[in-house]
Amino acid sequence: MKTYTIAVIAGDGVGQEVVPQARRVLERVAQKHKIAFAFQDFDWGAEHYFRWGRMMPAGAIDLLQSCDAILLGAVGHPDIPDHLTLNGLLLPIRRAFDQFANVRPAYLYPGVRSPLARPKGGEIDFVVVRENTEGEYAQVGGFVYHQQPEEVAIQTSVFTRRGVERIVRFAFELAVTRNKKKRVTSITKSNAQGFSMVLWDRTFRDVAAQFPDVETESLLVDAAAMNFVRRPESFDVVVGSNLFCDILSDLSAAIIGSMGLAASANLDPLRRFPSMFEPVHGSAPDIAGKGVVNPLATILSAAMMLDHLQIGDAAREIEAAVAAVLAGGKVRTPDLGGSSSTEAVAAAVLEKLA
Numbered sequence: 001m002k003t004y005t006i007a008v009i010a011g012d013g014v015g016q017e018v019v020p021q022a023r024r025v026l027e028r029v030a031q032k033h034k035i036a037f038a039f040q041d042f043d044w045g046a047e048h049y050f051r052w053g054r055m056m057p058a059g060a061i062d063l064l065q066s067c068d069a070i071l072l073g074a075v076g077h078p079d080i081p082d083h084l085t086l087n088g089l090l091l092p093i094r095r096a097f098d099q100f101a102n103v104r105p106a107y108l109y110p111g112v113r114s115p116l117a118r119p120k121g122g123e124i125d126f127v128v129v130r131e132n133t134e135g136e137y138a139q140v141g142g143f144v145y146h147q148q149p150e151e152v153a154i155q156t157s158v159f160t161r162r163g164v165e166r167i168v169r170f171a172f173e174l175a176v177t178r179n180k181k182k183r184v185t186s187i188t189k190s191n192a193q194g195f196s197m198v199l200w201d202r203t204f205r206d207v208a209a210q211f212p213d214v215e216t217e218s219l220l221v222d223a224a225a226m227n228f229v230r231r232p233e234s235f236d237v238v239v240g241s242n243l244f245c246d247i248l249s250d251l252s253a254a255i256i257g258s259m260g261l262a263a264s265a266n267l268d269p270l271r272r273f274p275s276m277f278e279p280v281h282g283s284a285p286d287i288a289g290k291g292v293v294n295p296l297a298t299i300l301s302a303a304m305m306l307d308h309l310q311i312g313d314a315a316r317e318i319e320a321a322v323a324a325v326l327a328g329g330k331v332r333t334p335d336l337g338g339s340s341s342t343e344a345v346a347a348a349v350l351e352k353l354a
Contacts, residue, residue: 003037003038004068007064010043011074012047018298028354056089064274070274076285096273101132101269102129102245103265104263105300106255108125108257109122109326110323126237127178128245128249136157165206175214175237178237186200186204187224187248221244224240224244228248260333277302277305278298279297281297292341296325296349303322325345
């Protein structure tokens with residue numbers, strides 16, 4: 001029996017509620033597929049920051065290095081500025097393990113109502129691929145005359161040919177394997193950003209030439225936001241920079257019915273280091289502790305983790321169980337118009353798996 005070591009960072013807010021439910025699901029499929037999970041819990045996040053002045057300890061990366069994957073709940077607290085949260089835990093892990101591909105599926109499940117009037121279940125089915133280690137999140141810059149009336153802030157985006165090429169190539173390879181529309185849409189703002197985005201456009205064209213069977217489209221980010229609403233069913237794989245696809249993937253979560261259904265993966269596609277899997281919804285302090293957060297995004301993130309670990313049959317079983325619960329329409333959390341608890345929704349998934 002093969003054992004997979006999974007680092008678990010439940011983190012803050014609702015992360016403490018959704019991660020245990022995902023673990024229950026993982027333990028159930030492990031029994032069926034004759035595998036085992038050795039979970040290693042790390043109590044990093046806001047409480048660690050309040051106690052020690054940092055989101056995770058100095059040796060955190062070394063502790064994670066030997067794990068097969070990382071399951072993250074959420075990080076963030078109203079009393080901690082977001083830039084400290086991001087740069088104190090998420091970005092160091094992504095960069096240390098070169099998790100350059102952030103993958104966020106957007107699928108409208110049958111039984112779930114989109115806020116858009118037209119689409120029906122299954123008609124929205126695309127993936128947002130986000131460059132995850134450089135671009136606008138490179139944190140290059142600084143302050144001059146700090147905290148004085150004439151203060152100046154300089155923030156520089158960093159785009160490398162290597163970084164752009166490898167994420168664009170990943171998007172094309174994903175489009176081929178998805179066997180859907182075989183279409184890749186590139187997102188830029190090259191009419192305003194005449195260096196970084198022009199480099200992106202040129203690189204996209206060069207890589208596209210190597211995939212003649214894949215249809216391509218290039219959109220400015222403002223047009224892409226409009227078309228996510230106007231024609232979401234036309235997209236297959238969407239690829240863009242760290243900032244642009246961070247924003248667009250939240251929009252894609254909204255049009256499929258809820259942030260509570262939005263799973264994500266931070267991948268090292270070369271499998272040199274552990275990859276990290278997390279729901280998109282964040283720590284949601286407004287509902288934390290109430291037992292009503294939707295656990296399905298975390299459960300679907302766990303399925304993405306299994307897929308990356310090449311336990312595809314187990315991943316498909318989890319996805320099918322989630323789909324069956326949503327299609328049934330009886331058990332759902334308030335974000336989907338229901339009144340079920342977090343635990344009740346996870347129990348319904350477990351029942352389908354049985």
